Amino acid sequence: GRVWTDIGDLGEADAGRSVLIRGAAQAMRPVSKKMAFLVMRQSMSTVQCVLVATAEAGVSTQMVRFATSLSKESIVDVEGVVSVPKEPLKATTQQVEIQVRKVYCINRAIPTLPINLEDAARSEAEFEKAEQAGEKLVRVLQDTRLNYRAIDLRTPANQAIFRIQCQVENKFREFLSSKQFIGIHSPKLIGGSSEGGAAVFKLQYNGQPACLAQSPQLYKQMSICGGFGRVFEVGPVFRAENSNTHRHLCEFIGLDAEMEIKEHYFEVCDIIDGLFVAIFKHLNENCQKELETINRQYPFEPLKYLEKTLKLTYAEGIQMLKDAGTEIDPMGDLNTESEKKLGRLVKEKYGTEFFILYRYPLAVRPFYTMPCYDDPSYSNSFDVFIRGEEIISGAQRVHTPELLRKRAIECGIDASTIASYIESFSYGAPPHGGFGVGLERVVMLFCALNNIRKTSLFPRDPQRLAP
Ligand code: 4AD
Numbered sequence: 001g002r003v004w005t006d007i008g009d010l011g012e013a014d015a016g017r018s019v020l021i022r023g024a025a026q027a028m029r030p031v032s033k034k035m036a037f038l039v040m041r042q043s044m045s046t047v048q049c050v051l052v053a054t055a056e057a058g059v060s061t062q063m064v065r066f067a068t069s070l071s072k073e074s075i076v077d078v079e080g081v082v083s084v085p086k087e088p089l090k091a092t093t094q095q096v097e098i099q100v101r102k103v104y105c106i107n108r109a110i111p112t113l114p115i116n117l118e119d120a121a122r123s124e125a126e127f128e129k130a131e132q133a134g135e136k137l138v139r140v141l142q143d144t145r146l147n148y149r150a151i152d153l154r155t156p157a158n159q160a161i162f163r164i165q166c167q168v169e170n171k172f173r174e175f176l177s178s179k180q181f182i183g184i185h186s187p188k189l190i191g192g193s194s195e196g197g198a199a200v201f202k203l204q205y206n207g208q209p210a211c212l213a214q215s216p217q218l219y220k221q222m223s224i225c226g227g228f229g230r231v232f233e234v235g236p237v238f239r240a241e242n243s244n245t246h247r248h249l250c251e252f253i254g255l256d257a258e259m260e261i262k263e264h265y266f267e268v269c270d271i272i273d274g275l276f277v278a279i280f281k282h283l284n285e286n287c288q289k290e291l292e293t294i295n296r297q298y299p300f301e302p303l304k305y306l307e308k309t310l311k312l313t314y315a316e317g318i319q320m321l322k323d324a325g326t327e328i329d330p331m332g333d334l335n336t337e338s339e340k341k342l343g344r345l346v347k348e349k350y351g352t353e354f355f356i357l358y359r360y361p362l363a364v365r366p367f368y369t370m371p372c373y374d375d376p377s378y379s380n381s382f383d384v385f386i387r388g389e390e391i392i393s394g395a396q397r398v399h400t401p402e403l404l405r406k407r408a409i410e411c412g413i414d415a416s417t418i419a420s421y422i423e424s425f426s427y428g429a430p431p432h433g434g435f436g437v438g439l440e441r442v443v444m445l446f447c448a449l450n451n452i453r454k455t456s457l458f459p460r461d462p463q464r465l466a467p
Contacts, residue, residue: 343388394435
């Protein structure tokens with residue numbers, strides 16, 4: 001068989017070698033009847049291919065014409081010899097060229113694509129520079145990108161974003177596995193809402209009312225009752241919220257964990273500390289190419305975080321906001337604006353953009369949250385913030401059936417819809433706690449992207465069910 005080479009692997013060491021590549025025809029530049037350039041792309045990498053009509057190369061003028069008439073984004077095979085150009089190449093990622101011997105079109109793209117990929121890959125700064133120079137470039141709108149996501153995903157930044165997402169997920173599994181957590185898969189078709197509230201997708205399950213799981217909450221806790229000690233799950237989470245914001249989706253990927261606790265729910269915070277410091281380190285050390293690629297289109301400052309994650313009480317957070325002039329109800333929840341402001345204040349005072357805020361008022365937490373032993377108007381719960389936005393919420397859970405039933409009723413939940421969950425705690429259940437993370441939010445905020453739709457492959461928001 002023939003030996004295929006990945007475009008991203010091509011380098012000066014290949015000079016003189018015959019190679020065979022397959023990629024998308026990104027740009028065609030005719031120079032004369034006898035010469036043309038063809039830029040080929042594969043994932044985040046591009047290479048310049050040079051066609052010169054000569055007898056010794058076996059290249060005809062027809063072949064040069066054929067190459068320049070290819071429609072953009074057609075899938076093309078190129079056979080040729082690697083050479084090192086005299087001048088560094090600005091337009092491609094690879095610093096070598098391919099002197100073409102043969103070109104085959106494997107599958108043509110339609111002549112006019114709904115998105116111009118070069119425009120879709122430009123940074124805001126490039127648009128501004130072009131405008132100042134009097135050039136007319138068209139920005140690709142978010143909705144247009146999402147309508148034609150199969151093209152939009154081909155931009156280098158998007159290729160990098162989903163590689164980062166995969167790394168976060170892998171590291172989550174790897175780290176928790178190393179701490180004796182077991183991966184589980186809980187049902188997504190369930191009988192009653194798992195988080196309470198109206199944000200539930202309802203459906204019929206063989207004639208019985210049912211809903212899509214708003215989280216693995218009830219089942220990860222029942223797995224602790226089932227004797228697993230420590231569990232994690234990576235899976236879809238469904239929220240029927242009519243929230244048209246930059247950070248809400250109707251379906252997202254939940255990274256969940258639940259564990260027995262021996263003395264204090266800070267044991268859960270310690271896991272989060274180790275886990276996220278490991279994730280950030282891994283991304284910074286092993287995903288430089290991806291981060292640089294994202295940075296070229298969407299420039300951002302690296303995340304500031306401490307080796308030992310900062311923990312602040314909710315009351316301290318409220319006090320910092322008050323001192324900075326924000327009027328705020330100390331027993332209410334933080335709104336988006338106060339969260340952002342607190343993020344800025346904490347960064348100024350402690351030099352970190354990643355911190356845990358704990359001991360929330362009980363009234364703003366779900367029914368399964370453990371009240372504080374010393375003051376039941378507060379709870380053994382916490383949220384975690386990156387760059388002033390929430391990415392995690394977690395808590396110690398109520399592990400006695402009596403209190404659980406009481407709290408469910410107080411929170412307006414029909415206890416009969418979660419009867420088997422409550423009963424699970426009557427067979428002997430250890431004290432436990434856990435947390436839930438939104439994967440898309442982690443990637444969005446680590447890279448300081450402005451919209452969660454950028455980090456969801458095919459986002460589902462209140463307006464979008466296709467593609
Ligand atoms: O804060 P939430 O709703 O908490 C739970 O689901 C609990 N069962 C977690 C626990 O173990 N106590 O969701 C957890 C995380 C949030 O911090 C946020 O990152 C993300 O999930 N999230 C969303 N992401 C995208 N779109 C939405 N609509 C989200 N809602 C929550």
